[in-house]
Amino acid sequence: MMVLKHKPGALKDLTLPADAQVAIVSKSARALQKVRERNKQLAGRAFRFFSGSFGMATVVNKEAFAPDARALAVLEGVRIAQEDLRRSGGAYDLDQVRTLMRGVSRQAIDKRVQEGSLLAVPGPSNHRSFPTLQFNVDGTVVEGLKSVREALPTDNPWTILNFLAQPDDRLNGRKPIDLLKQGKVDLVVEAARRMAQQGA
Known part of the structure; x- marks a missing residue:
């Protein structure tokens, strides 16, 4: 050259x-x-x-900037996860969650997210958002969420949301989140364990 x-x-x-x-x-x-x-x-x-x-x-060379199949799959996964979020009722921001939880501190919310008893996903501008499906009508958090998360083969919050929001064949086509709200924690935990064993 x-x-x-x-x-x-x-x-x-x-x-x-x-x-x-x-x-x-x-x-x-x-x-x-x-x-x-x-x-x-x-x-x-x-x-x-x-x-x-x-x-x-x-x-x-514009082709050098085109995402490959793996990158497109990641992008499609994000789109699917966001659609799961939309169809399941969207998400609250931090201040809204504090209101629902009767004014608990940000530190208390952080602790619950870290221990797995509250689910947060990355939201706009990378601020955490809290899917509404995990809350009961009285504003309390669904029981058993931590046990389900521990049984799942992933820590990815979008994958956890997908598991909770989608009908599951292991649960006869019922949504795990609906069963958690009915108090059937053991059934959902078992489905999560089978998901881990099957690598599904």
Whole structure:
């Protein structure tokens, strides 16, 4: 690769290998036009002309930036998780959860999230959001959430939300969160253990 930083007026004396490719880059489209006009004998050779801010922006291989199959799967997983959240009632922010829990401190909420008895997912601007499905109608947190989370084969909050919100064949098509709200913690814990064993 050879880079000429001066302004070439004529390129006719430039000796190149037969398979050489040359890119002439300038911020000025007018300057490129002059180079083309003065070097018409180069037509058909592997000369390409580019203009634009910093010149090289137009020669970037856009395919290099395309996400691969794994990256697209991760992205689709996030979309599915967010749809789970929307369909299950959305999420509360921290202040709303403090109100539901009768003014408990932020530290108490942090502790419950860390120990697994309260589920938080990353929300807008990376602030934690608390899926509404884990709360009873009186504002209390569903019993058994910590035991279920301990039985699951993952700590990923989106995967935990997906497990809670989706009908589960291991529970005859019922949603784990609905059974938790009915007090059937053991059934849901068992389904979570079987999920871990099956690697599902």
